[in-house]
Amino acid sequence: MDQWWIHHDVISIDAATGARERLIVSDRDWMDYRTGQEFGPGQVSPRGDLVLFRSYRSGWINWWLAPMEGGEPRPLAPEAADQSSQKPFRGYARWSPDGARVAYTSNLRGRQILRIASVDDGTVQTLFAPEMGLVANPAWSPDGSRIAFTFDTPAQVPDLFVMDAAGGEPTRLTHSLPDPSLADAFFMPERVSYENDGLTINSYLFRPPEPPPPGGYPAIVWVHGGPSSQFEDGWRRHADAHYFIKHGYAVLAPNIRGSSGFGWEHEEANNGCWARCDLDDVVAGARYLGTLPDIDGDRVAVTGVSYGAYLSFAASTFAPDAFRAAVPLREGYANRIQLVESESALANINMYQYELGLLTENRETFRRASPTLFAQDVGMPLLIIAGEGDVQMRAFATEAARYYKPVTYERYDDVAGRAARLQWMPRMLAFLDRHLTADVDLWP
The missing domain is CATH 2.120.10.30 (TolB, C-terminal domain)
Incomplete structure (x- = not known):
């Protein structure tokens, strides 16, 4: 290599x-x-x-x-x-x-x-x-x-x-689920797709088991990490979503441009336009949900881990009217200029150069890919769930607070561990209930 x-x-x-x-x-x-x-x-x-x-x-x-x-x-x-x-x-x-x-x-x-x-x-x-x-x-x-x-x-x-x-x-040969009754808490999705900018966005749509309320289910667009990764038919990437599906939320998991598993052209399609062109596919997912009769397109939030957290930050600044709320979940690097200037991991350095170019030659591209630098444009409430090393998530919260934006920042040790999940998942649910199921829009 x-x-x-x-x-x-x-x-x-x-x-x-x-x-x-x-x-x-x-x-x-x-x-x-x-x-x-x-x-x-x-x-x-x-x-x-x-x-x-x-x-x-x-x-x-x-x-x-x-x-x-x-x-x-x-x-x-x-x-x-x-x-x-x-x-x-x-x-x-x-x-x-x-x-x-x-x-x-x-x-x-x-x-x-x-x-x-x-x-x-x-x-x-x-x-x-x-x-x-x-x-x-x-x-x-x-x-x-x-x-x-x-x-x-x-x-x-x-x-x-x-x-x-x-x-x-x-x-x-094996039965890894410790209690068979737990199977009732998990849900199978429907494969769906929608079109945006000439691309087909293959996705998964989960619906709650109960009939929709008047006006339709509130919904979450859940963005995967990567960006070169994929939502697939497996358990791992959908595991967290079941908690919110059980509590009445539809969940859309889209394979936006930049996702792997759909060929070279689809995976390369977000090179040079992070947080802009791929975010447009996320926003199109919210619009798609609004076309479905059992989903309330006016009550949609966005969330995700890592690159999904990053695009959740991007949605709050670059698409401020597209969602009711955003919940970036750990490892969301929202200032790509600062990250490249301080990066020491060769894997990340090579990826940034391949996908965005050299910072010295493409500073404007990196600036446009950095939601923290646009914190004054935040247009929705945010709940930021961060780990002990997620300094950029804290920096975004600090910058947004300077402009009196409605940002809640919570930091957890071992944020991906079971003990932390027992704390932040109910708090995330309460946040979504407040902003997506209220009779009136609580923002601004």
């Missing part, structure tokens, strides 16, 4: 001496923010003749094969979908013990299914394709007859399953 984490080489090294033997394949133009984990390790076939590696060269993250002795690489099973995502914690593809097949997953707009591809002719067998859910972490049995994997849904925590490699129904 080069110093900018954009270009990648798979090389052969002598195990005894550590000497570099030869270059097997070069891959270009894939900014790997996760320090090489996204590109991943080259995996040598048990036969010793091929290397399996990931590449974005087709416009989708697919698995490719390169001869160990050199030559042109070829796609294993090309498709217009990312393979073996979301991110490295979902597991890489796996060679069968005999080297004849590869087990991998395909990400179909958030639905992740299990497939096996023949190495020799590219024939693909779809092994397990639930209507909604996320298959990940495939692993072969030593004799190649079975495959184990994890599976979860927005309403089911991850568990371990196993099935025959020839097909059939999977067998569940």
Whole structure:
């Protein structure tokens, strides 16, 4: 991987001496923010003749094969979908013990299914394709007859399953939810989409179990972190939303421009326009909610963690009339100039340069991407939920207070931990109830 984490080489090294033997394949133009984990390790076939590696060269993250002795690489099973995502914690593809097949997953707009591809002719067998859910972490049995994997849904925590490699129904091996009655507290979403600026924004819409009140459900637009990340059919990214759904809020989880999992063009679409063009997709999500008969489009809030918190700050300043309230949830860096000038983590430095350019050459771009510098334009109440290291969130609150804006700042030790959640989640609910379910708009 080069110093900018954009270009990648798979090389052969002598195990005894550590000497570099030869270059097997070069891959270009894939900014790997996760320090090489996204590109991943080259995996040598048990036969010793091929290397399996990931590449974005087709416009989708697919698995490719390169001869160990050199030559042109070829796609294993090309498709217009990312393979073996979301991110490295979902597991890489796996060679069968005999080297004849590869087990991998395909990400179909958030639905992740299990497939096996023949190495020799590219024939693909779809092994397990639930209507909604996320298959990940495939692993072969030593004799190649079975495959184990994890599976979860927005309403089911991850568990371990196993099935025959020839097909059939999977067998569940674990039950991770400690109390089966807790399943009643989780809800399955509907897949929806809306159009904005020529883009299709694939999203998830959760509705409360009870009938809508007069005028429709109040709603929350929940923005994911990243920006190169994705809401998918799994449990992890939707876990916090269930608490608010249970208490009567509809939740929209949009994959705005800049999200991964929808091809190169969609992921690159917010480069150079953070907090502006991608925020426009968030605002369009609120407008979309207003078109639904069971949702009150005048009672919508925005929230999210990390980049989602950042866009919640951006909504309060750059789209002050779009939402009733905003709740930035930890790690919201709202002053990109200050962040770059003080940044020491190489991963972040490389990402900012790739997505926004050099600060010395693009200062206006960074300024426009910094809501703290526009705190005088805050147009909605904010509840800021910060951790002990979230100094930029405190700085935003301080700056907004200078202009007498209605900002509440709360700091928690281990803000993502269970003990802190038991405190801030009810407080966030009370804040939303006050500003979204009141008979009158409490702002200004």
